Structures are given as structure tokens and as C-alpha cells.
Amino acid sequence: MQKPIPKIADLVRLAGNVAESYEKDSLNELLNQPPHASWVKIHPMTKGSYLPIDKVEFLLTYIFQNWRVEVLRETIMFNSISVAVRLHVQNPLNNEWTFQDGVGAMNVQTDAGKSAADLGAIKASAVQMALPSAKSYAIKDAAEHFGAIFGRDLNRKDIIQFSGAHTKEEPLHYIPEVTEYIQKTEQPIVLKSNFSNL
Numbered sequence: 001m002q003k004p005i006p007k008i009a010d011l012v013r014l015a016g017n018v019a020e021s022y023e024k025d026s027l028n029e030l031l032n033q034p035p036h037a038s039w040v041k042i043h044p045m046t047k048g049s050y051l052p053i054d055k056v057e058f059l060l061t062y063i064f065q066n067w068r069v070e071v072l073r074e075t076i077m078f079n080s081i082s083v084a085v086r087l088h089v090q091n092p093l094n095n096e097w098t099f100q101d102g103v104g105a106m107n108v109q110t111d112a113g114k115s116a117a118d119l120g121a122i123k124a125s126a127v128q129m130a131l132p133s134a135k136s137y138a139i140k141d142a143a144e145h146f147g148a149i150f151g152r153d154l155n156r157k158d159i160i161q162f163s164g165a166h167t168k169e170e171p172l173h174y175i176p177e178v179t180e181y182i183q184k185t186e187q188p189i190v191l192k193s194n195f196s197n198l
Contacts, residue, residue, distance in 0.1 A: 031147025032162035051151035104137025
């Protein structure tokens, strides 16, 4: 007979840092809720869903309170300007700073039908418009690494609903083989409601 796999909550209890782990779970629960449906927009060119930068910046301030952006580099790539940033946030649980990196790019505008390789066809304000846009895309890309609330899963299929490591609901319950095992051992699977109170 196979021994049952211990739950993360059991391991945490053995280590003695239960309260801290539950606080982390609460933060992760918040970070991994979908963004408010009314904030999600459809991109006019790609037709994909996205969260506008003003909403991302609001959420960064609302959740972390202290955050800052470090521009790592900006380059020209084909007919675009690309930007790499490091998004620093202060963890509200322990006040320690952490970061995620992100990248973004924006096409340089040219005269109609002209190539960006033709330097004379590039519009006078092309860089002035493309560089801040690329930076905004990079900030959003970095923020998505913190959790689904920043729009990470908007265009993904077959996502696993997040649940904390210290609750009865665990992401593994959604894998068919695991679900079958849980049903045999009569452990319940509980679904959570979507984040909608912002």
C-alpha cells in the first residue's frame, strides 16, 4: 500500500511557521484572482484581452503600496523600440523588497506604406510615442508575474484555478488522475468564487 503524499500545510506545521504561511496564502489568494471584468479591454490590433496600464498601476499601489520601476535597457529591434524593466515591490507582509523583470516593444510609426528601414520615412514623433508605450508594456509584463489579478491569464486556455497551500482546495485536485485518487479517498474538492470586490 502506497503512503499518502503529505500536504504542504502538514510540512509547514512541522516547521512551526503556520501563521506566516497563512498570511502568504492570503496574499497569494488576492494576487491570483482574475482582474475585475469591467477593467478588461480588447486590444484593437491583436483582438486579445488586456488590462490597461492605469489599472495595473492602481493595483500595484493598492496591493503593495510601495513600488518602483527600474529601466534596465532600451533597444531598437527590427522596426520597434523595446524596453526591459525591473518592477520592484515591497511585500506588505514583511516589508521586504522583491522584483520581477518584464519586456515590452512598440512599433515605430512611419509614413504610410514605408518601411522603418527607410530612416526618412520615420515620423518625427515616432520615438517619443513608442518609447513610453514600450515601457508601459514592459511594466505590465513584469506585473503579470506577480499574479493573475494583473492580467496574466487573460489570453490563456486551460488554466488551473489557484488555491492556497493551506486550504482544503489544492490545484492538484484539477488533474484527472489526482481527482480520481481524491474521489477514492473521499476528500472533497471545493471551488472558489472569483475576485470581484474592487
